[in-house]
Amino acid sequence: MSLLSIQNLVKRFGALTATDHVSLAVERGQIHALIGPNGAGKSTLVHLISGLLPADGGSLTLDGTELIHLAPHQRVAAGLARCFQITSIFPQLTVAENLLLAVQAQGRNSFRSFHVRDDDPALLQQAWALAQRVQLQGRWNDVAGTLPHGAQRKLDVALAIAAQPKLLLLDEPMAGMGPVESSEMVALIQQLRASSPDMAILLIEHDMDAVFQLADCITVLVYGKVLAQGSAAQIQADPRVQAVYLGQEDEGDASIPEAQEGAA
Ligand SMILES: Nc1ncnc2c1ncn2[C@@H]1O[C@H](COP(=O)(O)OP(=O)(O)OP(=O)(O)O)[C@@H](O)[C@H]1O
Ligand SMILES: [Mg+2]
Known part of the structure; x- marks a missing residue:
């Protein structure tokens, strides 16, 4: 099949x-x-x-x-996951915060209503693993909206694959x-x-x-x-x-x- x-x-x-x-x-x-x-x-x-x-x-x-x-x-x-061509990233949050939100939202419909939790080592580890998968470790603390276009696309891909x-x-x-x-x-x-x-x-x-x-x-x-x-x-x-x-x-x-x- x-x-x-x-x-x-x-x-x-x-x-x-x-x-x-x-x-x-x-x-x-x-x-x-x-x-x-x-x-x-x-x-x-x-x-x-x-x-x-x-x-x-x-x-x-x-x-x-x-x-x-x-x-x-x-x-x-x-x-199913879909990349939304950057519109799904939160430009005012850092790369780390974006990834943490995506990890927190796994299995839920939306992550628009979440607060970023940066105190949970397991969540942090998953978010870091996502950053590694799209080679954004060096941008971890950068504000997403300030990233070059290509890096924003990478972040968008990372958000899409967070739910595996x-x-x-x-x-x-x-x-x-x-x-x-x-x-x-x-x-x-x-x-x-x-x-x-x-x-x-x-x-x-x-x-x-x-x-x-x-x-x-x-x-x-x-x-x-x-x-x-x-x-x-x-x-x-x-x-x-x-x-x-x-x-x-x-x-x-x-x-x-x-x-x-x-x-x-
Ligand atoms: N919401 C809509 N209402 C009416 N016609 C539409 C709508 N969306 C797409 N179309 C028409 O359907 C056809 C297919 O459009 P579509 O956007 O899927 O093409 P595409 O292959 O993605 O093109 P491109 O390579 O330019 O992105 C086109 O003739 C388009 O004008
Ligand atoms: Mg098209």
Whole structure:
């Protein structure tokens, strides 16, 4: 049984079918990338998985639990975590305080109402372990809002993985990053996989170098439909995928680059 199994998922916005009978599976421990041109329906699919948007049809199971009728916080309890692109960090609190809140909130719906407890050695140890996993030990006492963009993204990832999810949803984790920060994020995701081999990641990313370095499996969405699925090498060699991306050449960020040595 796949960890995440999506079958015939449908989402309509008026006359537009943004998710058109999408079926895909994410296996345990897999890094599965979702790519496709602008407007293909990638974010919509992530919102359907997280429960931010209700589906119009289809099924969605995580580790055997049907999610389709569950509220977002119930999906979190079922093992789903999502990075919210920095909006979930508390900018006025330190890195340590942010991580302590995330650790304290484990198993609960929200950590908005908590007071930071910095007197419990077990909580402190868990928060420190999270800081280590995203390489923010050196930023422990820094105020989160003053961190560089890349470090804030790392903190956001740390908050998402605090509850040890089975599946982590990452929607464009490299967006707005320069090459140095992007390669740090790639290294971070590789390290997450090494330290949590059972956690699967569904990664949406326009940075094709990052996708080809990280993904075990790639699904290409076009106009809400699955166009192709396979390894990085299979996707790069697929004439249908090339045709879609060649049509997008003017948009700069959507071209499929040459395969890197060893990327597949
Ligand atoms: N809330 C909404 N109401 C109406 N239409 C929407 C809504 N959200 C998305 N859409 C439309 O659904 C389609 C898919 O959008 P979506 O944001 O999922 O694409 P995407 O693949 O994430 O694109 P990008 O790469 O630009 O982030 C687009 O045509 C978009 O305009
Ligand atoms: Mg999007």
